[in-house]
Amino acid sequence: MTDYKTLFGKKIKFQTSDLTMSTATEGELFYSDTNKEFKVGVNINAWASGENMNTARRSARGGAGTLTAGLAMAGKTNTAVTQATEEYDGTDWSTGENMGTQRYLGGSAGPAPQTAALYASGYAPGGVSAATEEYDGTDWSNGGNVNTARQSIGSTGTQTAGLVAGGNPGPDYSTSVEEYDGSSWTNVTVLPSKRSYLGGFGIQTAAVFAGGSTQGPSAPNTTNTGFEYDGTNWTTTPNMPTAARDAAGAGVQTSGMIYAGAPTKTRAMSWDGSAWANLPNLATDTSERMGAGTSSAAFAAGGDPAPSTTAATEEYSGTVTLKTITDS
Amino acid sequence: MALFMYGVAANTGKGFFTAEDRRNFFLRGYSGHDGSNYVDCWVIGYNEKGALWLAEKSGTEKTKSELQALVKASDDIARTAWDNNNVDGESADNKVSRIGEKPGFTTIP
Numbered sequence: 001m002t003d004y005k006t007l008f009g010k011k012i013k014f015q016t017s018d019l020t021m022s023t024a025t026e027g028e029l030f031y032s033d034t035n036k037e038f039k040v041g042v043n044i045n046a047w048a049s050g051e052n053m054n055t056a057r058r059s060a061r062g063g064a065g066t067l068t069a070g071l072a073m074a075g076k077t078n079t080a081v082t083q084a085t086e087e088y089d090g091t092d093w094s095t096g097e098n099m100g101t102q103r104y105l106g107g108s109a110g111p112a113p114q115t116a117a118l119y120a121s122g123y124a125p126g127g128v129s130a131a132t133e134e135y136d137g138t139d140w141s142n143g144g145n146v147n148t149a150r151q152s153i154g155s156t157g158t159q160t161a162g163l164v165a166g167g168n169p170g171p172d173y174s175t176s177v178e179e180y181d182g183s184s185w186t187n188v189t190v191l192p193s194k195r196s197y198l199g200g201f202g203i204q205t206a207a208v209f210a211g212g213s214t215q216g217p218s219a220p221n222t223t224n225t226g227f228e229y230d231g232t233n234w235t236t237t238p239n240m241p242t243a244a245r246d247a248a249g250a251g252v253q254t255s256g257m258i259y260a261g262a263p264t265k266t267r268a269m270s271w272d273g274s275a276w277a278n279l280p281n282l283a284t285d286t287s288e289r290m291g292a293g294t295s296s297a298a299f300a301a302g303g304d305p306a307p308s309t310t311a312a313t314e315e316y317s318g319t320v321t322l323k324t325i326t327d328s
Numbered sequence: 329m330a331l332f333m334y335g336v337a338a339n340t341g342k343g344f345f346t347a348e349d350r351r352n353f354f355l356r357g358y359s360g361h362d363g364s365n366y367v368d369c370w371v372i373g374y375n376e377k378g379a380l381w382l383a384e385k386s387g388t389e390k391t392k393s394e395l396q397a398l399v400k401a402s403d404d405i406a407r408t409a410w411d412n413n414n415v416d417g418e419s420a421d422n423k424v425s426r427i428g429e430k431p432g433f434t435t436i437p
Contacts, residue, residue: 046347168425217424283345284357305406305431308359308366312339
């Protein structure tokens with residue numbers, strides 16, 4: 001009969017006490033003398049329910065921050081366009097200061113921290129808006145207007161280095177790209193093709209935008225193609241496994257994710273800088289969500305068309321859990 | 329052998345379903361409407377842990393056709409709301425720009 005050392009070339013570690021979940025690594029096998037048991041670290045990547053927001057909303061495209069210091073801004077409730085801001089600490093949503101203007105389908109700087117957020121352009125009651133607002137964790141203040149007012153934008157970056165791409169200024173989709181320096185927006189190299197409802201992540205000089213719609217509003221064509229931006233030029237990425245429109249994004253250019261886009265609303269996909277792969281699915285079949293975070297800890301909040309707009313939140317995390325090895 | 333069971337249970341937020349639950353059984357949620365209120369509809373992997381989860385969440389088991397009817401009722405409301413949301417003189421393109429595409433119908437697995 002063979003043994004573990006013969007198969008794998010090393011002995012099983014003998015631990016006088018359990019490893020903790022933070023010190024164990026996936027696949028690490030050890031003998032726990034405390035429990036007299038063999039144990040292994042199992043990595044569980046999954047979406048779990050988070051706390052419900054105070055204001056149910058959709059179409060915000062207004063997520064920022066991290067899973068434990070997140071921000072939700074703007075959007076539509078079942079009855080109105082909202083200015084509401086909420087802050088998430090990984091456990092509860094609390095009310096923040098209202099934005100100065102009611103808007104939805106604008107663009108937030110997803111990687112921006114909860115205390116230095118940005119929301120640009122979008123649809124305000126009456127039409128598209130060029131307004132930019134900046135949040136300092138307490139108050140919203142006006143920033144510089146975008147050059148091309150539009151809605152359904154791809155957006156990422158930070159409050160002092162923001163990036164918006166594509167969108168719909170009406171009547172047609174746009175290729176326009178603008179960079180923000182904390183006070184004004186500058187037109188830069190345009191997208192390779194017209195596109196709206198892009199999902200995005202990364203920073204101003206290393207960003208990814210993927211998915212979205214490639215045709216006009218009444219005949220949208222959801223795509224699985226994507227682009228990378230290096231601060232100067234755009235290049236195409238390999239295609240995502242699934243087309244996604246109005247998806248949320250999280251992470252950085254070398255480790256990001258796109259998730260909760262229509263029509264396959266539970267789909268989440270990772271990007272490692274060169275290839276896309278499927279991640280575990282979200283649980284709820286909900287579109288028009290907002291999200292932010294990293295590729296290993298992100299949130300998706302709100303969504304769904306009126307009048308069933310939801311306040312529900314899902315949290316994505318990868319954690320190593322210790323499992324006892326049994327003979328059954 | 330059935331792959332799924334079906335039920336309704338109010339999503340109470342944090343902890344309602346955990347990463348461990350997601351690993352133990354299939355779970356997918358949909359918006360439904362029972363004629364009076366919106367209800368959270370769930371398609372659940374048909375195993376012991378899935379059944380226990382629904383029971384622990386004070387859920388009510390439904391048949392597939394019952395759950396599909398609840399989901400369709402929610403879809404119908406959303407589609408009617410979309411049809412009725414009009415602005416005088418607005419083009420079809422502008423309507424879609426303003427409120428998005430008309431919601432479709434959902435088919436549960």
